[in-house]
């Protein structure tokens with residue numbers, strides 16, 4: 001590796017301006033599909049007007065906020081808060097920090113119960129469906145902002161970016177891309193966004209992202225479509241696609257100014273961290289907290305070992321859920 005750029009410095013953030021046990025009333029501003037109309041998964045782009053609440057002007061791109069759904073659990077307790085990544089830039093959707101957005105996937109499946117193999121009625125996630133059901137003008141209880149570990153650096157132009165997302169993990173990257181590229185002086189950093197989804201119709205914000213990439217030639221988009229065997233962008237998963245296209249992508253990762261951000265499904269951490277280590281990039285991007293793990297061939301690291309002992313380094317940001 002050539003001489004490294006300084007380690008990134010991150011801006012201070014407001015946390016918990018509104019506590020989840022004392023949420024405030026905000027209003028849904030808009031709700032639109034974030035995927036193609038024919039998508040297998042149902043994901044909505046929901047904009048929430050937080051004006052007049054302590055959240056107004058208090059959030060940064062990359063943070064999340066809390067939503068408290070109405071009603072009670074089966075045990076009679078009020079439902080707890082759920083976190084949703086903010087999909088807006090720091091200036092919000094409106095340019096004044098009054099409207100934030102998120103990318104919400106309806107949790108829908110058949111019930112799975114380890115103690116009752118015959119239980120299979122419809123399982124609907126409480127908060128994701130509440131949020132997706134709301135109409136413009138409806139009230140929603142919110143809290144936050146939350147998180148200080150998934151932010152753009154204070155001097156974004158000093159770095160180049162590799163953004164890796166699966167599914168709704170795209171949310172913070174939508175905010176980052178708007179923050180970096182829209183406005184009077186777009187950031188000249190080189191940016192790669194790779195988004196992994198099961199089917200092409202599940203691609204989130206496709207038109208918006210493609211329009212940004214058309215306008216800014218420092219942004220490259222790559223899709224990893226996992227379940228369409230015939231698809232030219234077949235992954236199957238994000239780390240597989242990185243591996244397959246390593247000869248084209250290697251220079252982005254060995255670039256001394258590179259930062260890697262990964263957001264989405266928890267499984268992504270395993271594949272991406274193992275790949276970085278196998279490609280000799282541990283020093284740049286990872287911290288290994290255990291001598292035995294450090295001495296092993298990374299191809300032998302299993303998921304439990306990676307989750308326990310391998311952490312993001314100063315140039316790596318990880319948010320998985």
Ligand SMILES: Cc1cc2nc3c(=O)[nH]c(=O)nc-3n(C[C@H](O)[C@H](O)[C@H](O)COP(=O)(O)OP(=O)(O)OC[C@H]3O[C@@H](n4cnc5c(N)ncnc54)[C@H](O)[C@@H]3O)c2cc1C
Nearest residue numbers: 082083084085103104105110111112125126127128168321
């Ligand atoms: C930092 C952070 C950021 C996040 N950002 C986003 C985001 O941007 N967009 C987004 O959509 N989500 C996001 N999430 C996830 C979100 O917080 C919720 O967890 C998600 O929406 C599900 O909540 P729910 O109330 O709909 O589901 P719940 O009612 O809480 O149901 C989910 C729970 O039920 C269990 N379960 C799931 N399926 C079944 C089944 N078939 N049978 C029985 N039990 C089951 C699961 O184990 C899980 O514990 C984020 C989470 C975190 C921590």
